[in-house]
Structure formats: C-alpha cells, structure tokens
Amino acid sequence: MTALGAVFRPQFPPERLAQVARAADDAGVDELWLWEDCFLESGIASMAAALAWTRRVRVGIGLLPVPLRNAALTAMEAATLHRLFPHRVLLGLGHGVQDWMGQVGVRADSPLTLLREHLTATRALLRGERVSTSGRYVRLDNVELDWPPTTPAPVLAGATGPRTLRLTGEVADGTILTAGTTPDQVRRARQLIDEGRAAAGRTGEAHRVVVYFHAATGPDAAERLAAELAGHGYAAPAEQVGAAGDADTIAAAVHRLVAAGADSVVLQPTPDEPDPEGFARFVGEQVRPRVLAAS
Known part of the structure; x- marks a missing residue:
C-alpha cells in the first residue's frame, strides 16, 4: 500500500513542530519526515520529540549526514x-x-566510501551484531549494542547519482529520492537500485523507495510553488516536479510517482507555507483518501 507523508521543513521554527506533528497524527498522515539540514535543526532531537508528541504516525529523518556522525552513536x-x-x-x-560538510571540517575525500562503510556498520549494529571494522572512515573495535532494537530497524539512504543509487540497493533497506525527481527518474532510479540489489544477492528482500514531491495548496499556492521551483532551476517541466491546487490535483501527481515505482510519496510544502499545521491536515484528510482510493 502506498504511504503518504508530509515534511516538517527546518525553515519552520522548532516550536511549531509539536502542533504540526499532532495535526499530522490526528489527520491520518502515514509519515512525518524531518531534515537535518545545516545549520537549522537536529534530526534526532526533533524525531524524539515528534514521536513523543504523537501516537501513530511514523516519523522519518531524511536524512542524517554521515560525515557529522560516528556510526556507533548513530546506531545507539x-x-x-x-x-x-x-x-x-x-x-x-x-x-x-x-559545502556544509566542508564548513564544519568533515568533508570526506570519498563520500561514497564513507556512506558504504557507515551504512554497513550501522545496519549490523542495529541487527544486534558485534562489529569490528577498520575502514577508511569507519573504525569499530568489538562494538555491540547492549539495547539493540527488538523490532525490525530498516536503514534508508538518500541518493541522486547512479553510483549512490546502486550502493543503496547493495547496502541499504530503502532509498530516499529528493524533491525534483520526475516519474521517469523514479523509474531509472529503481533500475539502478535493482542493479545494486542483484550485485549483492538481495533481490529477494524488500527495498522501499521514498520520493519527496513539491506541493502547495491555498489561495496563493501557484505563486508560492512557482517561486520554489524557480529557485531550484529544474530542467524538467514544472508539472513533473510539483503540484499546486486542490486535493485531486495533488493526488493525481502522487499517482504518477507511485506508478513509476514510489512506495512512499512525501509532500513537501514551500518554505514560506503560511499554515504548516493546515498543510498536514490537508495531506491526511483530503489527499490521502484519494490516493488510497486509487491504490
């Protein structure tokens, strides 16, 4: 079944998170996603608070930048x-x-190697394994969590380029695709992920694809969305990377991404969204029923 989510953007002040998270929870939104963008808001702190304030909604961080984090601490x-x-x-x-990683002195010479090592170690620790590794970036000596998860703990990875997409198929449990990804690009991403899965012998395992999608509603939705898309300078036509308007319009855009291979579509409001709580309610109460009806 398709999952429908919404983003709490870190451009919104942290003190708004409680109201937005509760609105998403009450409205039936499947997933509330957070970002750890520099230098805005902490992903882990925000996630813990959002989970504590809610009862049922799943909360995601998409994503934690691994250069900032030790694998053992991430797993803990x-x-x-x-x-x-x-x-x-x-x-x-x-x-x-x-560029942000460079600002804080942790930019890696080989981001791909770092991500591979970090994903491999973090997933092993979350499975309750005792890990010793001496990689280029991740070094652990006989590390084992005393309190590993008692339920499945999938680890997803963000990816855009072909090499990283193949890597997520090899060593992650799912892939997060950034806003601005067209349906055709979702299809191509699925192909590259599957190549990685095949290379690692993981074709029998589930691999979840999460896609962010620009969306806006309300009386000035078209103007706000146009400004957002112009700021990114996408080459693709606007209707392939964003939707503004009523629930039917946005649900139709979600359907196109699902048909292309998305398991979860996360609606991303504009950074100047005047009513983040209302946006969360719109996603859960109006868009989600239309998406489910077509599933």
Whole structure:
C-alpha cells in the first residue's frame, strides 16, 4: 500500500513542530519526515520529540549526514528510538551537502566510501551484531549494542547519482529520492537500485523507495510553488516536479510517482507555507483518501 507523508521543513521554527506533528497524527498522515539540514535543526532531537508528541504516525529523518556522525552513536540513538517507539522510526542516512560538510571540517575525500562503510556498520549494529571494522572512515573495535532494537530497524539512504543509487540497493533497506525527481527518474532510479540489489544477492528482500514531491495548496499556492521551483532551476517541466491546487490535483501527481515505482510519496510544502499545521491536515484528510482510493 502506498504511504503518504508530509515534511516538517527546518525553515519552520522548532516550536511549531509539536502542533504540526499532532495535526499530522490526528489527520491520518502515514509519515512525518524531518531534515537535518545545516545549520537549522537536529534530526534526532526533533524525531524524539515528534514521536513523543504523537501516537501513530511514523516519523522519518531524511536524512542524517554521515560525515557529522560516528556510526556507533548513530546506531545507539536509532536503537533507543526504536525501543521507545516500536515500528514508528524511519532512519535515513546520506552524504550531506558537501559545502556544509566542508564548513564544519568533515568533508570526506570519498563520500561514497564513507556512506558504504557507515551504512554497513550501522545496519549490523542495529541487527544486534558485534562489529569490528577498520575502514577508511569507519573504525569499530568489538562494538555491540547492549539495547539493540527488538523490532525490525530498516536503514534508508538518500541518493541522486547512479553510483549512490546502486550502493543503496547493495547496502541499504530503502532509498530516499529528493524533491525534483520526475516519474521517469523514479523509474531509472529503481533500475539502478535493482542493479545494486542483484550485485549483492538481495533481490529477494524488500527495498522501499521514498520520493519527496513539491506541493502547495491555498489561495496563493501557484505563486508560492512557482517561486520554489524557480529557485531550484529544474530542467524538467514544472508539472513533473510539483503540484499546486486542490486535493485531486495533488493526488493525481502522487499517482504518477507511485506508478513509476514510489512506495512512499512525501509532500513537501514551500518554505514560506503560511499554515504548516493546515498543510498536514490537508495531506491526511483530503489527499490521502484519494490516493488510497486509487491504490
């Protein structure tokens, strides 16, 4: 079944998160996604708070930049959240924005190698394994979590380029695709992910694809969305990377991404969204029923 989510953007002040998370929970939104963008809001702190404030909605971080994080610490934090809030944690890791990583002195010479090592170690620790590894970036000596998750703890990874997409198929449990990804690009991403899965002998395992999608509603939706898309400078036609308008319009765009291979579509409001709580309610109460009806 297709999952429908919404983003709490870190451009919104942290004190708005409680109201948005509760609105998403009450409205039936399947997933609430957070970002750890520099230098805005912490992913782990925000996730813990959102989970504590809600009852049923799954909360994702898409994504934690691995250059900022030790693999053992990432696994400890994720395991704690999984035990506190079983079946509701969606953890995403990724390269991070390289300019930001350079600002804090952790830019890796080989981001792909770092992501591979970090994903491999983090997933093993979350499975309760004792890990010793001496990689280029990740070094662990006989590390084992005392409190590993008691429920499945999938680890997703963000990807855009072909090599990273193949890598997520090899060593991650799912892939997060950024907003601006067209349906054709979702299809191509699926092909590259499947190549990685085949190379690793993982074709029998599920691999979830999460796609962010620009969306806006309300009286000035078209103007706000146009400004957002112009700022990104996408080459693709606007209707392939964003939708503005009523629930039928946005649900139709979600259907196109699902048909292309998305398992979860996460609607991303504009950074100047005047009513983040209302956006969450719109996603859950109006868009989601239309998506489910067509599933």
